[in-house]
Amino acid sequence: MEEIASNKISGGWQKRYQHQSEVLGCEMVFSVYLPPQAEQGAVPVLYWLSGLTCNDQNFVTKAGAQRYAAEHGVAIVAPDTSPRGDDVADDEAWDFAQGAGFYLTATQQPWAKHYNMYDYIVTELPALINAMPAIDSSRCGIFGHSMGGHGALTIALKNPDNYQSVSAFSPICAPMQCPWGEKALANYLGDDRESWSDYDACELIAKTEQQLPLLVDQGSADDFLVEQLKPELLEAACKDRGHPLTLRMQPGYDHSYYFISSFIGDHIKHHADALKQL
Numbered sequence: 499m500e501e502i503a504s505n506k507i508s509g510g511w512q513k514r515y516q517h518q519s520e521v522l523g524c525e526m527v528f529s530v531y532l533p534p535q536a537e538q539g540a541v542p543v544l545y546w547l548s549g550l551t552c553n554d555q556n557f558v559t560k561a562g563a564q565r566y567a568a569e570h571g572v573a574i575v576a577p578d579t580s581p582r583g584d585d586v587a588d589d590e591a592w593d594f595a596q597g598a599g600f601y602l603t604a605t606q607q608p609w610a611k612h613y614n615m616y617d618y619i620v621t622e623l624p625a626l627i628n629a630m631p632a633i634d635s636s637r638c639g640i641f642g643h644s645m646g647g648h649g650a651l652t653i654a655l656k657n658p659d660n661y662q663s664v665s666a667f668s669p670i671c672a673p674m675q676c677p678w679g680e681k682a683l684a685n686y687l688g689d690d691r692e693s694w695s696d697y698d699a700c701e702l703i704a705k706t707e708q709q710l711p712l713l714v715d716q717g718s719a720d721d722f723l724v725e726q727l728k729p730e731l732l733e734a735a736c737k738d739r740g741h742p743l744t745l746r747m748q749p750g751y752d753h754s755y756y757f758i759s760s761f762i763g764d765h766i767k768h769h770a771d772a773l774k775q776l
């Protein structure tokens with residue numbers, strides 16, 4: 499793993515690394531913010547999963563998260579959203595393939611060779627991060643936006659022992675019931691819809707035993723709200739199971755990082771408060 503950038507911000511360091519990923523079979527780049535407290539001892543770590551078309555830089559440059567991470571003394575890891583490179587299968591569409599890995603393990607060709615973002619986020623990347631002396635691997639949260647909100651919710655629901663806090667901005671709440679999700683799941687996993695349910699937050703809520711409280715923010719003026727995101731389905735699934743959910747509809751906000759930067763401080767506090775108690 500090679501450090502390719504390091505910039506001081508809010509008293510800490512915004513770093514960027516490049517490495518050869520075993521599970522993705524390609525070279526990957528990710529970013530890590532280390533708050534000033536990391537110089538004194540190990541700090542909790544949050545994983546941020548971005549949405550369609552993003553790499554690690556959208557969050558790092560637009561969310562304004564560093565000042566809140568510095569305030570609360572948490573590190574934030576921002577990975578890319580798919581495997582990358584000329585050898586990796588791709589598609590012309592902006593909502594599928596490179597930039598749109600959907601945080602799953604593809605089973606269908608040609609995608610199965612490289613598209614294994616689930617294992618990258620849950621296993622390979624944490625192994626690299628936890629080897630850093632600045633990181634307290636026992637205190638870990640996960641959050642994300644849109645496709646990354648779907649990733650954060652599904653990964654946390656499936657791995658409650660690995661993540662002690664979770665939140666999402668404008669998540670794709672029910673990928674089995676929206677065009678972005680149906681396209682990705684059919685291509686990556688094939689026609690058997692039963693296999694899709696392992697990557698659908700609403701389906702997972704119905705099965706999970708441990709009830710990690712969910713914080714979700716959603717802009718009311720988000721162009722993708724009605725057709726793609728469907729927070730009402732997550733609300734219904736949580737209500738059915740008595741799963742704790744704080745769903746905040748934020749009037750006038752759209753799908754962009756202007757929205758995320760407006761509430762990122764609340765999310766980082768939500769995670770820091772949960773992780774401090776451990």
Ligand SMILES: N[C@@H](CCC(=O)N[C@@H](CS)C(=O)NCC(=O)O)C(=O)O
Binds near residue numbers: 548551592645754755
């Ligand atoms: N036209 C947009 C549509 C996709 C979109 O809104 N992507 C969201 C995630 S689903 C995003 O974070 N885009 C990158 C950015 O705003 O920096 C784009 O190409 O970025």
